[in-house]
Amino acid sequence: MGRQVEVVDYDPQWPRVFEELSQPIADVLGPLALRIEHVGSTSVPGLAAKPIVDLDVVIASREDLAAVIERLRGLGYEHRGDLGIPGREAFTIPAGLPAHHLYVCAADNAELARHLAFRDHLRAHPDTVEAYANLKRTLATRFPDDRVAYTDAKTTFVEGVLAGAVS
Secondary structure (H helix, E strand, O other): OOOOOOOEOOOOOHHHHHHHHHHHHHHHHHHHEEEEEEEOHHHOOOOOEOOOEEEEEEEOOHHHHHHHHHHHHOOOOEEEEOOOOOOEEEEEOOOOOOOEEEEEEEOOOHHHHHHHHHHHHHHHOHHHHHHHHHHHHHHHHHOOOOHHHHHHHOHHHHHHHHHHHHO
8 A cells, every 4th residue: 555646637837837846856966967868757738647747757777876875965865776667767755846767777777768759649649648547546536545456557548658658
């Protein structure tokens, strides 16, 4: 069992929250960050989502990771490891900031490619956005206290979208 699952209607403020969260990260990382991507459901206009902004910091290679970890520590982020997803490094968030997830991935990371492909497909296909929103709301009702089950139950849908998005 995990934390409460809450899916809310799209909030047009999420892109602004992303910008507010990403700017200090970009400032402290400088050229170590090739770019910072807004991923996850809050990055897709019109999509219902858990109100948690996902940020993927893209670095040139894993060789830069130690320096990135050290600089992010200066902002209050603590490295948590890959949490079972190789090459996607997770961080705790500092107190007082809007809810978000922060990950760091090398530019050639497969999980980063999946995040971007899924986001970009949804942004280009409003009918898929509607179907995904309906699924998410149904699953949030079915698994209100189990984030792991909620996430696992979305897998078939996500994999189906990715199969169509990358072929």
